[in-house]
Amino acid sequence: MFTKLLYIETFGCQMNVNDSERIVSMLADLGYAPTNEAAVADMILLNTCSVRGGAEEKVYNRLANLRIYKRDGKQQIIAVGGCVAQQEGEELLRKLPYLDLVIGTHNLHLLPDMVRGAERGERRSETSFIDNDQRLDLFPSIKGESRLSRFVTVMQGCDNFCSYCIVPFVRGREISRRSADILTEVAQLAYEGVREVILLGQNVNSYGLKTVGEPTFPELIRQVAEISGIDRIRFTTSHPKDMSDELIACFGDVPKLAGQIHLPAQSGSDAVLKLMGRGYTRDSYLDKVAKLKSVRPGIVFTGDIIVGFPGETDDDFEATLSLMEEVRYIDLFSFVYSPRPGTKAAELHDDLPKKVKMARLDRLMELQRRHTRDICQPYIGSVVNVLVEGEGKLPGQISGKADIGRIVNFSGDSALIGSFVDVRITKAYPNSLLGERV
Ligand code: 5AD
Numbered sequence: 067m068f069t070k071l072l073y074i075e076t077f078g079c080q081m082n083v084n085d086s087e088r089i090v091s092m093l094a095d096l097g098y099a100p101t102n103e104a105a106v107a108d109m110i111l112l113n114t115c116s117v118r119g120g121a122e123e124k125v126y127n128r129l130a131n132l133r134i135y136k137r138d139g140k141q142q143i144i145a146v147g148g149c150v151a152q153q154e155g156e157e158l159l160r161k162l163p164y165l166d167l168v169i170g171t172h173n174l175h176l177l178p179d180m181v182r183g184a185e186r187g188e189r190r191s192e193t194s195f196i197d198n199d200q201r202l203d204l205f206p207s208i209k210g211e212s213r214l215s216r217f218v219t220v221m222q223g224c225d226n227f228c229s230y231c232i233v234p235f236v237r238g239r240e241i242s243r244r245s246a247d248i249l250t251e252v253a254q255l256a257y258e259g260v261r262e263v264i265l266l267g268q269n270v271n272s273y274g275l276k277t278v279g280e281p282t283f284p285e286l287i288r289q290v291a292e293i294s295g296i297d298r299i300r301f302t303t304s305h306p307k308d309m310s311d312e313l314i315a316c317f318g319d320v321p322k323l324a325g326q327i328h329l330p331a332q333s334g335s336d337a338v339l340k341l342m343g344r345g346y347t348r349d350s351y352l353d354k355v356a357k358l359k360s361v362r363p364g365i366v367f368t369g370d371i372i373v374g375f376p377g378e379t380d381d382d383f384e385a386t387l388s389l390m391e392e393v394r395y396i397d398l399f400s401f402v403y404s405p406r407p408g409t410k411a412a413e414l415h416d417d418l419p420k421k422v423k424m425a426r427l428d429r430l431m432e433l434q435r436r437h438t439r440d441i442c443q444p445y446i447g448s449v450v451n452v453l454v455e456g457e458g459k460l461p462g463q464i465s466g467k468a469d470i471g472r473i474v475n476f477s478g479d480s481a482l483i484g485s486f487v488d489v490r491i492t493k494a495y496p497n498s499l500l501g502e503r504v
């Protein structure tokens with residue numbers, strides 16, 4: 067029975083989105099129902115991200131705003147989870163007297179107990195990392211409402227220590243979940259009516275490599291593809307250095323694997339890639355892209371790029387633009403470099419004026435808009451297969467994702483929700499496609 071309301075705001079990556087889902091399901095057992103309105107909530111939780119400085123600032127501002135509700139005399143639990151919580155720990159409780167709970171990235175299993183304590187007025191922070199051998203059983207399964215496309219965590223953490231990145235510090239060491247647990251969960255999801263799974267991890271390509279007797283990631287994909295009812299598989303995120311020939315081959319002979327891959331390059335310049343500690347060169351990245359395009363004609367790429375890394379010259383930046391021209395991403399997430407305390411890159415001399423960085427970002431985004439348009443326009447007139455996931459943008463429309471990952475809106479009956487439908491594309495927008503059922 068629900069007797070209380072829970073309001074969650076999620077920042078950052080899919081890992082956090084996934085954690086928020088788990089939190090909702092764990093706290094449902096304590097009588098908390100989700101709400102979209104902070105003002106009426108009995109508990110407010112911010113699931114935070116610290117991958118770039120801006121995101122962190124946002125959290126502090128948001129907390130400052132949210133405490134208005136608490137000041138109004140309402141009994142309200144305020145909690146911070148995710149990567150800012152992991153990084154700041156107790157310090158957050160000290161800085162913010164109205165804050166009740168700080169919950170680190172390895173401590174979600176403690177949350178019910180912490181919330182019970184907070185209901186009695188206890189303030190608590192839990193941010194210790196848990197050893198890998200004890201962590202395996204702490205991947206709580208997601209219950210919750212059955213939808214058609216679900217994330218399934220296959221690994222957590224990261225051992226790569228790219229020089230700019232805070233993730234290894236706030237998410238801890240890499241650990242792969244047991245394949246038996248993953249397959250059981252996927253089979254259960256299929257039974258509940260889920261049609262698409264997105265295998266999730268900071269660096270899925272290194273799945274299983276450090277555990278004796280476990281499949282590699284390509285082997286895992288093939289095992290997941292055996293599960294009937296699951297008709298589409300995606301995964302994120304891939305590190306290009308661990309993109310093996312075996313994994314590339316899956317795109318050739320596992321038809322359930324969707325024709326889209328997120329493959330963050332970060333830069334197109336070998337000098338910058340070296341300083342970033344990425345472990346691949348421009349050529350080896352482009353080589354993998356070419357192989358993927360040849361085993362799966364029509365595959366589309368999305369990626370991440372950081373501009374203005376310390377020491378990035380005009381030539382380095384031009385190399386990034388030319389890499390974009392060669393790959394031609396359908397979508398690109400681009401960021402201005404932001405130094406993260408404790409990382410190796412934070413010690414590098416960073417003398418590029420902000421104006422230069424912003425101008426580079428603008429140019430890059432302009433090029434990307436052109437590529438998105440050039441890649442999407444030719445879909446007009448062609449037929450794509452859409453997993454219908456819900457109501458569309460306008461009344462009478464339904465909507466879903468095409469194999470290439472784009473949202474497609476089209477006129478149709480909501481009885482089609484849950485099935486795969488062929489749709490002819492009639493118009494391409496910057497973020498979605500419009501079509502009609504064939
Ligand atoms: N500054 C800017 N962008 C960053 N990213 C990670 N760390 C930083 C940083 N310090 C970007 C990378 C990564 C994405 C999730 O965020 O591009 O792939």
Ligand code: SF4
Nearest residue numbers: 224226227228231233
């Ligand atoms: Fe960060 Fe690099 Fe690990 Fe990705 S692979 S999470 S960028 S350290």
